[in-house]
Amino acid sequence: MAQERPLPSVVQRMWGREPVSRRGPRPRLDLATITDAAIGIADAQGLAGVSMAAVASRVGVAATALYRYVDSKEDLLTAMADGVVPPPPEPDGTPWRDYLARWTRIQRDLLLEHAWLLSVARLVPPLGPRRLLWLDRALTALDGTGLDPGEKINVVTSLTGYALTDAALVHGLTGGDPQMEGAAISGAADYGEVLAGLVDPETYPSLTAVMSTGVLGGAEGWVDDGDFTFGLDLLLDGVEALIGRKG
Amino acid sequence: MAQERPLPSVVQRMWGREPVSRRGPRPRLDLATITDAAIGIADAQGLAGVSMAAVASRVGVAATALYRYVDSKEDLLTAMADGVVPPPPEPDGTPWRDYLARWTRIQRDLLLEHAWLLSVARLVPPLGPRRLLWLDRALTALDGTGLDPGEKINVVTSLTGYALTDAALVHGLTGGDPQMEGAAISGAADYGEVLAGLVDPETYPSLTAVMSTGVLGGAEGWVDDGDFTFGLDLLLDGVEALIGRKG
DNA sequence: ACCTGAACACCGTTCAAGT
DNA sequence: ACCTGAACACCGTTCAAGT
Numbered sequence: 001m002a003q004e005r006p007l008p009s010v011v012q013r014m015w016g017r018e019p020v021s022r023r024g025p026r027p028r029l030d031l032a033t034i035t036d037a038a039i040g041i042a043d044a045q046g047l048a049g050v051s052m053a054a055v056a057s058r059v060g061v062a063a064t065a066l067y068r069y070v071d072s073k074e075d076l077l078t079a080m081a082d083g084v085v086p087p088p089p090e091p092d093g094t095p096w097r098d099y100l101a102r103w104t105r106i107q108r109d110l111l112l113e114h115a116w117l118l119s120v121a122r123l124v125p126p127l128g129p130r131r132l133l134w135l136d137r138a139l140t141a142l143d144g145t146g147l148d149p150g151e152k153i154n155v156v157t158s159l160t161g162y163a164l165t166d167a168a169l170v171h172g173l174t175g176g177d178p179q180m181e182g183a184a185i186s187g188a189a190d191y192g193e194v195l196a197g198l199v200d201p202e203t204y205p206s207l208t209a210v211m212s213t214g215v216l217g218g219a220e221g222w223v224d225d226g227d228f229t230f231g232l233d234l235l236l237d238g239v240e241a242l243i244g245r246k247g
Numbered sequence: 248m249a250q251e252r253p254l255p256s257v258v259q260r261m262w263g264r265e266p267v268s269r270r271g272p273r274p275r276l277d278l279a280t281i282t283d284a285a286i287g288i289a290d291a292q293g294l295a296g297v298s299m300a301a302v303a304s305r306v307g308v309a310a311t312a313l314y315r316y317v318d319s320k321e322d323l324l325t326a327m328a329d330g331v332v333p334p335p336p337e338p339d340g341t342p343w344r345d346y347l348a349r350w351t352r353i354q355r356d357l358l359l360e361h362a363w364l365l366s367v368a369r370l371v372p373p374l375g376p377r378r379l380l381w382l383d384r385a386l387t388a389l390d391g392t393g394l395d396p397g398e399k400i401n402v403v404t405s406l407t408g409y410a411l412t413d414a415a416l417v418h419g420l421t422g423g424d425p426q427m428e429g430a431a432i433s434g435a436a437d438y439g440e441v442l443a444g445l446v447d448p449e450t451y452p453s454l455t456a457v458m459s460t461g462v463l464g465g466a467e468g469w470v471d472d473g474d475f476t477f478g479l480d481l482l483l484d485g486v487e488a489l490i491g492r493k494g
Numbered sequence: 495a496c497c498t499g500a501a502c503a504c505c506g507t508t509c510a511a512g513t
Numbered sequence: 514a515c516c517t518g519a520a521c522a523c524c525g526t527t528c529a530a531g532t
Contacts, residue, residue: 007441011445015445021514021515022514023514024513024514024515025513025514025515025516026514026515027514027515028515028516051504051505051506052505052506052507053504053505053506061516061517062516062517062518063506063507064506064507064508064509064516064517064518065515065516065517067506067507067508068514068515068516072506072507073506073507118368119366119368121365121366122419123415123419124412124415124416124419125416125419125420125438127441127445129445132442132445132446132451132454133450133451135454136450136451136452136453136454137453139453139454139456139457140452140453143453149456149457149460149462150460150462150474150477151477152457153457153462153463154474154477154478154481155481157412157413157416157478158409158412158478158481158482160412161408161409161411161412161413161415161416162405162408162409162412164408164411164412165371165404165405165407165408165409165411165412166404166408168368168370168371168408169371169372169404169408172369172370172371172372173372191372194254194374195379198258198262198374198376198379199379203380203383204379204380204383205383205387206383206384206386206387206390207379207382207383207386209386209396210386210396210399210400213396213397215396215397215400216400227397227401230398230401231401231404231405233485234401234402234405234482234485234486234489235405235481235482235485236485237484237485237488237489238480238481238482238483238484238485238488239481241484241485241488242481242484268495268496269495270495271495271496271532272495272496272497272532273495273496274495274496275496275497298523298524298525299524299525299526300523300524300525308497308498309497309498309499310525310526311497311498311499311525311526311527311528312496312497312498314525314526314527315495315496315497319525319526320525320526
C-alpha cells in the first residue's frame with residue numbers, strides 16, 4: 001500500500017550514526033562540519049549562496065565529495081534545518097503557560113535570525129535530534145495539565161505553526177532586513193500605503209475600512225511585538241480553556 | 248531611512264495594469280496566460296518542473312520572451328501564488344465562527360491540492376487581488392463582533408498561519424502523496440515507528456511517553472481531519488473568549 | 495515594443511579513475 | 514572507502530539583432 005521510500009540516510013547521520021568504515025582511508029569530514037559550513041553561508045548570503053560547490057570549497061574538498069555524506073542537496077537542507085536549532089530551555093517546573101510562551105517566542109526569533117529557514121520546505125514533521133528535543137520539552141511542560149497525548153501534540157503543533165507564520169509575516173513586511181523590524185515594508189511606502197494604491201473600496205469594502213484606521217501602517221502595525229504577544233495569547237487562551245474543561 | 252526598493256512591477260500587472268503600448272507589435276501574451284501555464288506545470292510536476300524554458304515552451308514563446316512580463320523567476324512565483332487562489336465564499340451574514348472555520352479549511356485544502364505553494368516563500372503579506380479578497384471577506388465576517396481593526400487583522404493572520412502549518416505537516420507526513428492523506432508517513436514505517444528507532448528514552452522522556460500511546464502512529468495520528476478541527480477550535484475558542492470580553 | 499537566438503556564468507549530479 | 518576531475522544536462526538571465 002505505502003510505497004517503499006525509506007528514510008533518507010541523512011537522518012541516520014543527523015543522529016550521529018556515521019557508518020563504521022573499516023577499509024580505506026579515514027573520512028576527512030563529517031555531516032556536522034558540512035552542515036555548519038552550509039549554515040554559515042546561508043546566514044551570510046541567504047539560501048542562494050548555498051551551492052554544493054560553495055559549501056565544498058568552504059570545507060576544503062571538491063563539490064562531488066559531499067555526496068559521500070548527503071544523497072542530495074535537499075538532504076543537506078534538511079540537515080541544516082536541524083543543525084541551526086539550539087537546545088531548548090528546560091521546563092524545570094515552570095508553569096506551562098509561561099514556558100510555552102517563551103518556547104514559542106524563541107522559535108520565532110530563531111526563524112527571523114536565520115530567515116532562510118522560511119524557505120526550507122521540510123521543516124515538519126521534525127526528524128532531527130535538536131528539533132525533537134524542543135518537542136520533548138514542550139510536552140514535558142504540559143505534564144500535569146490533564147491533557148491527553150493527542151491534545152498535547154496538537155497544542156504544540158499549533159504553537160510551532162504560530163511561530164512560523166509570524167516570522168514569515170514579519171520577514172515579508174520588513175523585506176528581511178533585520179534593522180527594519182517594526183518599521184515599514186521594504187521600499188518607500190509601507191504596506192498600508194501600497195494597498196491603498198491597489199485596492200478599490202467596492203470590491204474590498206472591509207479591507208478599505210481597516211486600512212483607513214492605519215493599523216496596517218508601519219511601526220504601529222502588523223509587525224510589532226505586541227501583535228506577536230496578542231496572537232500568542234489568543235492561542236494560549238484556547239489551551240487554557242481546554243485545560244479548564246478537563247479539570 | 249527605508250531603502251528605496253519599489254514594489255515589483257509584477258504586482259502592478261497582477262492587478263490587471265498591463266502597460267499601454269502604442270508603438271510596436273501587440274503583445275502575444277499577458278501575465279495571466281503565463282501564470283496559468285506555470286501553475287499547470289507545478290501541479291503536474293512540482294516546482295522543480297517550473298523552469299523559465301518549460302513555461303515559455305508551454306505558451307509557445309522563447310524562454311527569454313517571458314522577461315517582458317516578469318522581472319525574474321521569483322516574480323513569476325509570486326504571481327503564481329496569487330493566481331491559484333479561487334474566490335472566497337461570501338459571508339452573507341453567516342455567524343463569524345462558522346464562516347472562519349470554513350474559510351480556514353478551504354485555505355488548507357488549497358495548500359494541499361497545490362503543495363508546491365508550501366515552497367513559495369513570499370506568501371505573506373498578501374499583495375495580489377485574489378489573496379486580498381480572502382482577507383477582505385474574513386474581515387467582513389468579523390463585523391459586529393466588537394473587535395477593533397488591529398484585533399481583526401491578528402485573528403485572521405493566526406488563522407492563515409494555522410492553515411499553512413497544518414497543510415505543511417500533513418504534506419510532510421504523507422510525503423505529498425494525496426492518496427496517502429490520513430495514512431502513514433512516506434516509506435514503510437509511520438512516523439511513530441521512525442521516531443521509536445531514533446529517540447532514546449532518557450534524553451527524550453516525554454516524547455517517549457507520548458510515542459508509547461500510539462498517537463503519533465498512522466491513521467489515528469497527527470494527520471487526520473479530527474486533528475485539524477481540534478487545533479482550529481483551539482484558536483476559535485480563543486477568539487470567542489476575546490469577543491466575550493468585549494461584549 | 496515585442497520576440498528570438500546566441501551567449502554567459504552558473505547549477506546539481508554521474509561516473510570512471512586515482513589512492 | 515574516500516576523494517578528484519571531467520563531463521553531462523541543465524539552469525536563470527543578458528544583450529544585440531531582427532521585425
